[in-house]
Amino acid sequence: MLIGIYSVAFVLGVALLLQQPSLPEMYWCALLLLIGLPAGVLIPGESRKIQWAGRLLMLVVAFWAGFFWAALWAHGRLVDTLPLAWEGQDIAVIGVVTEMPQSGSRSIHFRFHVEQVLTPAAIVPDNILLSWYRNDRQADLAPPDITAGERWQLTVRLKRPHGNLNPHVADYSAKLFERDIRAVGYVRIADTNQRIEILARDPRYFFERKRTEIRDAMQSFLKDAPYAGPLIALAVGDQRAIPQAQWNVFTRTGTNHLMAISGLHITLVSGLVFSLIYWLWRRHSGLALWLPASKIAIVAGLVAALIYALLSGFAVPARRAFLMLAILSVTLWWDRRVSLLTVLGWVLLVVTLLDPWAVISPGFWLSFAAVGLIGLTVSGRIGQSGIVISWIRIQWAITLGLLPLLLFLFGQVSLVSPIANAFAIPWMTVAVVPFTLLALIPGLEFMLSIAHTAMQGLMIILQWLAEMPLAVWQQPAPRFWTVVAAVIGMIWLLLPGGFGLGVVAGFPARWLGILAVFPLFLNSPDRPAEGELWLTVLDVGQGLAVAARTRQHNLLFDTGQNYGEIDSGKQIIVPYLRGEGITALDRMIVSHADSDHSGGALSVMTSLSTQSLLGSLEASHPIKQAIADHQHCRAGDDWWWDGVHFAILHPDQSKSSGSKRNRNEFSCVLKITTRHGSVLLPADIGRTSEQELLQRARDTLPATVLIAPHHGSKSSSSAAFVRQVNPTYVIFPVGYRNPFNHPHPEVVNRYREQGARILRSDHDGAILLRLTRHGIAIDTARKLQRRFWHGTVNTTPAMR
Structure with missing residues (x-):
């Protein structure tokens, strides 16, 4: 049992390291280990008090050992980095496709291990993630069939791993770091792109x-x-x-855990092979005399489990299941008995030692927690009830026990x-x-x-x-302390002594565990006061999505990009809104039909109740067809919510939606005004519309905060417009190293010369503004959620 406690402490030390904005100096961790480890091991155990002191000290040592171990691995991994100077440059490389490629509607994606860099002076990380896109204009340039274990020569363009960063949304760059992918990019069209050989017999890729x-x-x-x-x-x-x-x-x-190859499936395969070999082996007396059927069946079952785990990709749940089966197989071979929780403790330690970054994966926590709950539930209860009652008890234990983790990781739980x-x-x-x-x-x-x-x-x-x-x-994202309290409460509730079916001898007053769970559900998110505005410019890459909140109302202005298989609504906007406790929108504004502004609208409408829609969209547009209350944006429309004024400044009522070529100029322009400041959202208008606004609504343009028109393109933000708006803060919603080179340096300098403070979603992540009676408070996701793997942002022109 102690190994399980020490292993949990080790994992928590790793988890603490993963929360750090920068890596600690190694000598601090080493010093703690040099002091703590000998003291914990050498403390004598004659006295119970001294024994407990030694165990407590070993617990502290295990915690810092995990922290130190993860820091050591992190320093090594971060050394393998793409230099900023080589972002967006053509680089010729030779390497091997190391994983099963994934095909999309317009591309194929694969992990690539770089063996040789052919471009002189270029430095490329060992493991990169590549996309090979179809060329719609030249069918003969479609991506070839690619299989794991093939060696290729390719010309690629790369950039450092950089994911969008938003509150309540999974950090994509953390996932890349977990997989040891240190650069991402795409394959360039080149005559030198060629398959060199197929490593069919290489065991690494078999x-x-x-x-x-x-x-x-x-x-x-x-x-x-x-x-x-x-x-x-x-x-x-x-x-x-x-x-x-x-x-x-x-x-x-x-039931989504059933779609992942986990302990249930691997144990099933191992059990079936064990039973088959055991039955066959016993039918031949000579073989049974040479080696007992039970032992050869153990080996066969373990081999089958390993093969299936490798075919599944050997993810964390598969690793956990195989290692547990391996330990159990050894104990069965030598006719030893060992508790499930002891086995789990050793496996937890081994998995984390071999791969500290597994802790980043939600599957790590859910997999080990589920098995731990099973062990806790059956501990001391074997033989107390029948199979059906035991099955019901385990199901309820897993459902209740995982509830805090599920709410913390995903914000929802299935009833x-x-x-x-x-x-x-x-x-x-x-x-x-x-x-x-x-x-x-x-x-x-x-x-x-x-x-x-x-x-x-x-x-x-x-x-x-x-x-x-x-x-x-x-429910809204729970506070961390409520999750910790709920986990402790659930463990206390499930300790031996009966579970839901009567109380037997064991731990007393286990019902008190329920009290520790209550705060998890009493989480009431903060809201703006009357007359205040909270505004979040979400990081959706090269697109726009802005969430605005007043005391009792919620508005979404634009909905980010559509990437084909996924979109910003599903991946970013809905998780953010749910995390903030927003389950319904009073109004959605889709400024115009371009996919970087309208791409996530349908996903948002599907997930959240949306009362009304404003937009510059054609009558036949699917977004308009999806909601009954829809109106066209018209200058002069306005409304008040909780002491905050919302006004549409553009397009003019005398104009209808533009053609696809000039629809940017018909974008909805929204002005939000409070007693504490104002915000102007001009979407993708260009200089033509800016001039029109200067002539027709000049006095309404000054604003404290400006979302830069058209992502800061050179065709917008004219000098006259910038002078008239005169913002204190200007925000550029742009994608990292986007192909349009937004924002244009001339535009950025124009705002700087006006005295505005510059914020960019590619540098800052989501930008959170609060216009309150205390003034304007601004935070950014990359400041609040800074992690050591986020690295340095490149401000040079984009990949093309």
Whole structure:
């Protein structure tokens, strides 16, 4: 049991390091270890008080050991960095495709290990992420078929890892850091791009090649079958094969863990192989005399588990499951007994030692927490109840025990999860997973049809549960201390002594654990006071999305980009609004139809109740068709919310929507005025519209805060417009190293000469403004959420 406690302390030390804005000097960590480790080990244990003091000191040492270990790895990883001078430059490299490529609608994405840099003086990190885009004008330049284990010579353009950064939204650059991807970029069109050789027999890439082959074969057999994606995910761990609509069903029913190859699936495969080999081996007395059937079955089951884990991509849940099976196999081989929690403690330590960055993954916390809850639930209760009661107890323990983590990580928890998992787990275990895996054996491909039919039956029930009005509980992002209190409360509640079915001998007053959980649900987010305005310019890359809040009302101005398979609404805006406790919009304004301003609108409308829409959109536009209360932006329209004035300044009522070529000039322009300052949002207007505003609404233009027109392009922000607005702060919503070179240096200098303070979403992340009676308060996501892996931002022109 102590190893589990020490392992948790080690992991918490790693987690603390991951919260640091900069890396600590190594000698501080080493000094703590040199002092603490000998003291903890050498303290004698004759006295109980001294023994407890030694354990407490070892706990502290384990914590700092985790911190030191992660810091050591971080220093090593950050050394492998793309120099700023080589961002956006053509570089010729030779390397190997190391993972199963992912195909999109217009590109193919793959991880690439650089073995040799051909461009003189160029420095490239070892591991990079590349995209090879289709050329719509030249069909013969479409990306070739790429498979893991192929060596290629490519000409690439790279940039440092840089993800959008917003409150309540996952940090993409953290995910890249976890995967040891130190640069991202794309393949340039070049005659020298060529496949050099196929490393088919290289053991480092064997399983990745097999994963690709299995995925392609399953896609070919299933063709347009609606549930091909989940079956592929179960076979090779490719979760991106699952359509978003199906992911929503799994998420709302709390069954999404069944779509990840985890301990349940690996244990199932190991158990099936164990049973088969045990049965066959016992039928041959000579073999059984040479080696007992139980031992050869243990080895076969463990090998099967390893193969399946490798085919799944060997993610954290798969690693955890395999290592647990390995330890259990050793104990069974030597006829030893060991507790589940002790095994889990050792595995937790080993996984974190080998890969400290696994702690970044939500799957790490959920996987280990789920098994820990199972161990805590069955501890001291074996034989106390039947199989059915034990199954119900475990299901409720996992559902309740993971609740704090799920709310902290995702802001929601499925209320129908116990019901959905009660039949989904045995259904998947008996019908879907076995037939899916049997279909991987040559000649048994027809088993996929059986697995697909079983999956269809399961989805009918899951979809019905997902559509229930109260299927999911959502709430604002909880405060960290409430999560810690809730976790402690849940552990106390689940300690041996009965769980929900009567109290037996064990820990007393476990019901007090419920009291520690209450603060988690009593989280009431702050709101502006009467007459105040809170405004957030979200970091959506090369696009615009602004959330405005008054005392009782919420407005969203523009909705960011649409990337084809994903969009800013789904990835950024909805998680941010939910994290802030916003579940409905009183009004959405879509300034014009360009995809970098309207791309996320439909996703937002699908996820959040939206009462009304203003926009410069054609009558037939899908966004307008999706809402009953929609109106065109007209200069002169205005309204008051909670002592804050909102006014549309453009376009003029005498004009209709422009053509696709000039619709920027018909963008909605919004002015928000409070007693404490004002904000002007001119969307993508250019100099023509700026001149019109100067002539027609000159006196309304001065503003404290200006969202720069058209992302700071050279065709906007005329000198006369800048002088008239005279902003104290100007915000450029731009993407990192965007291909348009926004904002233009001349425009930036123009605002600087006017005395404005410059803020940029590519440098600062989301920009949070509060116009209150105390003045204007400004914070940025990259200041509040700064982490050591974010690195330095390059301000030179973009990749082209």
